[in-house]
Amino acid sequence: MDEEQEREVDHEVEREQQVERPPKAKAATHRIHAHIKAFIRTGILPLPSPAIVRAFSNLSASAAVQHSGAWSSRLLASVDFSTTIKRQVIHKADDYLRPVNWILSCIVEGRTTLVILSPYEVNKLLPSIRSSTKVRLHVYTPRVTQAMKPCDDLTLYFVPWPSTFRIPRSSLRMQLNIFAGQLYLPDYQTYRQFAEFLGVYTTQMTGVKIQSDGFILPKDRPTEIKALSPFKTTPLPFLKELLGLRRKGMRYSDTHVGKVLRARLLTDADFDNA
Template sequence: MRQLGSGQSIVFCIPYDIKARIHDSRGTHEHSEIGVPDILRWAIFETWNDIKRSMPLWAVQGRRFTNQRSKWQNYQRSEQDCLTSTQAKSFLEPECLSLQQRYKPHNTGQPAPLASAQREAPDAIETRCAEVEGQESCSPSLHEEQERELAPEIQTERQKHRPPPAEPAIHRVHSDLCSFIETGVLKLPSEAYGPAFASIQDTSAPLYVDLHQFGPGLMVTTDFTKTIKVPRRGSSVMDAYQRPVRFILTAAPSKERDTTDEEDGILIISPHEANMLMPHITKSTAVTIHLYSPRQNEEHGPLDGLMLFNRSRVRETRRLSPNIRLQLNLFAGQLYLASYQEYQDLCCFLGVASVPTPAGLAVAADGFIRDNANGTFRESPLSFLKFWLCQVRRDCRDIRRTHLGKIANGQVLSPSDLQASAVHCAEQSMQALYLLSN
């Protein structure tokens, strides 16, 4: 505020409620102008009122200090080297008062412990309180009590519902899996692996949809599926013991065997199998291991292109077909789509409408097309999709604002809903190509 008016200026920004209080203090109309003297006058009066409200508390602190100082001086005059326990307890103040002490009428207007302190208080404190427009120096006890009652203490305790204890399954590396790493050919039928969605028969998923309708394209190993020994008391126990998808094996393209079916040779393995067989995979010329994670955050790019952490001696990596890519993302619990074309492919795979329903087509309330002769599902899989993504893959967390959450709730997405996601995926792809080129 130095040289105010000589090169410096000040602007007062007043809210509506403060403006109304200034008018009330002046007794003027609300539309009348307010000047700088009015603002300074109101600030001075508010400061004076705050001092008056704080005087009783100041008086109590002064009495307590005077009382304790007199006790300390008396103890210092004695010939004792240290204070006794009784003398030390005399400095303590009661943390709580009884109902009689709190609400019994007193001549001084406050409880008995403070009334005794007032009798020992010097005249200077009482005189100062009387100067402040006749303020009573004994009124802060009720004020402190009201503050405690009007500020309730809210305590919340989180209770986590953990799955019931279970006995873990014993890991086992099957010989057919070792054969697949050497040759790149999946021997069917085999006890080492099976269809991905058929492997969750022990969960609550069969209550929502027939899992065999997904087809045998995507495969998982038995060690990936068996996390615990399946109890006899119910299938819902396995909902909490589903392993996340992290490691994927893909067979290399070869001229010696039929590679027209791109859905052959995609296998999800467990972390134990990846750890035990990593030395053989890195030396293999038939398979490639990939690191995968479902896209559960829109800010992160998709990893279903299998370009992350590829280890093997295979020069050419097999690309996933659209059908296998959809099954992999659904099984792993991916929540966001990369483009509008991917959204249309997913709706075609699930048999739900991706555009407003044309006339003459029977569509259920959730968007499932009932008269779809070329569809994969005979009944709506959206209830299974909501259960699988929300309860199993996301631990019952809310997914309504995600792309898959909107689809599961029967909403139709527009290209604008996926435009930002497509731009972000393009940026991620350019960054990946730049890193690979360098």
């Protein structure tokens, strides 16, 4: 073996990828609260309620608390959905996030309220939901591949059926998608709305002072978008953490949302096959 080959052997390093998994935890006991049953029957939520929380409020990340006032009060989750493990000091509940697949909707005073349910609640309450005239149960899944069709209009399948249903406002659907971990956007217009909600720069804005991650401070925002973003400080670190939890180590940097979080600008060409 010559000297050059010896040097190559000396510098050879064996690498073994290790996945860090959350510690074992005891599953929480499922409970169906009387307020959930009453909501299905009457379409009225007695808020505040021990059975309901704001969807984003149950995340323990400090950034979630920091931006708590930015999220809609009409995007809710049952406590049974939000509580997956018995809390202990060594456990971080964020590591055990439940996927978003079942949503109750109700229209009150012309505005839609969404309540995310656990599979257990849906299984137990389905007969009551089928006979309800006040709420609808929707099947939902976030769009995590470009080949998937978006179903955030909540019309993919819902019960009772047939019945009339008003598609939720785009702002509420956007927050649902963020919470659920959606990675792809349907078109350039939706991308602009997404970026404006987050307070992030797009090519439509000119002469704007931006931060290193693309965030625009409230004092630097163009007049036409000042009211569109509720964030006073950048929400991007929190969203990166949330998506990391949702993806469980799987890469997402080349997706639409991943590019936004990396301060990459999107164009119409990014949506040609969306």
